[in-house]
Amino acid sequence: MTDLSRRQVTLDEVAERAGVSRSAASRVINNAPHVSKAKRAAVLRAVADLGYVPNATARALATQQAGAVVLAISSDSAQVFADPFFAEVVVGISATLDETELELMLLLATSSRGRTRLEQLLRTRQAAGVMLMSMHGDDPLARLAEQSDVPVVFGGCPIGFEPRYYVDADNRGGARLATEHLIASGRTRIATITGRMDEGAGGARYKGFQEALAVAGLDASRVAHADFSEDGGTAAMRELLDKHADLDAVFVASDQMAVGALQVVKEAGRSVPGDVAIVGFNDIAGARHIDPPLTTVAQPIQSLGREMARMLLALISGDTPTPLILPTRLVRRGSS
């Protein structure tokens, strides 16, 4: 009987059917106190009979609080979202949100339209909260987000400023781990290919690399900068081979770049890991299948999503969480 109802069933109809006032019905729906057992039951029955589903829009308008949170990816190209990384993050977020009434909106704030939308979101309280990823520190939206009165959690700590609330992977620690591993296996002329230095992850991984080398008293001058992409890795590795022909290992700040770099090294006639050891970062799905299988630093991506959502929920309910750094770990495979 609930099937045929094309029209929205209203609370008034439920109330009428149950023979109670609208407020009583409302109280039952939101299981608030001050309703007699009998009336409560009557309302519940009416709800079932009529197939009542509260109108989220009306509720949002009345309560002045939105029923959705937003995951916004702020970046120059929508293409970055194609990185499997985000899909994993979304799975984590979704898992956490699943236990609430909140919906998840996705905003690829890539075009100027998208950015405007994000800006409006931040200004008006159309969303219960916002999760922001791929934010560059110098992006004005970052500041705006920080000042906004809608709760905002950053995913990844942008370079240049530390947001109040964020969850990030331990990029620096992971890079140290990787570099120390290289050192421990006897390498001494260790290079690095960095990611974009205007991104938090790029800077942090570079810093970790430097630290490890400093502690060991090794030379940290063999560095080439790239942009996290495979092609970038290719170019950077060529540069490295060119300028620092003596290198015997390289810490590459992303697996995608490592793939490109590996190719170049092999084409240059050097063996991996014999002549040159390589360690990547991210543990992408393909990492174990390239030849040789890539040693890399894995980060708990789904947890990242889960924790971002959790932190946002905390913020929404008025708590004051502290930033979170999630551990990374080294996955040893053949390339080092």
Next chain:
Amino acid sequence: MTDLSRRQVTLDEVAERAGVSRSAASRVINNAPHVSKAKRAAVLRAVADLGYVPNATARALATQQAGAVVLAISSDSAQVFADPFFAEVVVGISATLDETELELMLLLATSSRGRTRLEQLLRTRQAAGVMLMSMHGDDPLARLAEQSDVPVVFGGCPIGFEPRYYVDADNRGGARLATEHLIASGRTRIATITGRMDEGAGGARYKGFQEALAVAGLDASRVAHADFSEDGGTAAMRELLDKHADLDAVFVASDQMAVGALQVVKEAGRSVPGDVAIVGFNDIAGARHIDPPLTTVAQPIQSLGREMARMLLALISGDTPTPLILPTRLVRRGSS
């Protein structure tokens, strides 16, 4: 001056500031006719001064139409969304939606809660439209979606029934292409590893395989069923090698499975493509980097997303689009 406004700026405030009635202001905002040039200008100025942004919730309530569309992934495990495939789809969808006022909500309808949410979405008009992916034909939600009075477009044609509106990749054609390529290169004892046969893509790819073999008058009995996953591919390949030791080629219905299969073939001491040629499906990012690089069938994933969104927009605005099949193409690499 627009910065400090913590409170929502209302239309009334704009109207007052502009010295006009609320209706006039409203007309300007929605650029409706019947407003004098002077008043229009005044309102526009007030909007700019105050930093007015219409309240989407209130608007939705008044107009009875939602400001968001939903992408729902219906599947037993949230994990499927981690497939990079969806990220690409989302990029496509987002690109199309970017030109509209519609927001994108993401619903991983995996838990029973998630499914309930999807169901309610379909029953109540809380969303302007819904895009449904990974639907199994026997899922009751599929029927419900088909009857729902909110516009629904399917991504991928579920097995068992053909939805009114869908966009799909040419899975059957792609599989034929792949198999024909194998035949053309002289293989005669061709096997296949299928995906889940309860999914549209799984069935269609298998059918394409059969067709190609039938046309060539070749035996199509060498088949093992798997579930699209790498582990599934591994197991299926073992089975195949066991039961049909004479095979000289295999069409694998997904790259993930192909990766597993390739491994098994090599471990069995057979060379690829010398002894056994392999063709995959999907052209995942890693396909070109495995050894040997994987020949595979590529589908236009972003286009899939774009077209789904376009079709949904058409539906929302009252048109009656026709289903779309997007072409696939063979990407020849080393494994065949």
Next chain:
DNA sequence: ATGAAAGCGCTAACAC
């Protein structure tokens, strides 16, 4: 061309 008034479906004060 213009403004007044009546909702959209819900919640929340407030009286009883």
Next chain:
DNA sequence: GTGTTAGCGCTTTCAT
């Protein structure tokens, strides 16, 4: 416990 009332911010007849 219970019901009445007044909004939330917007759109939309309907008179003027």
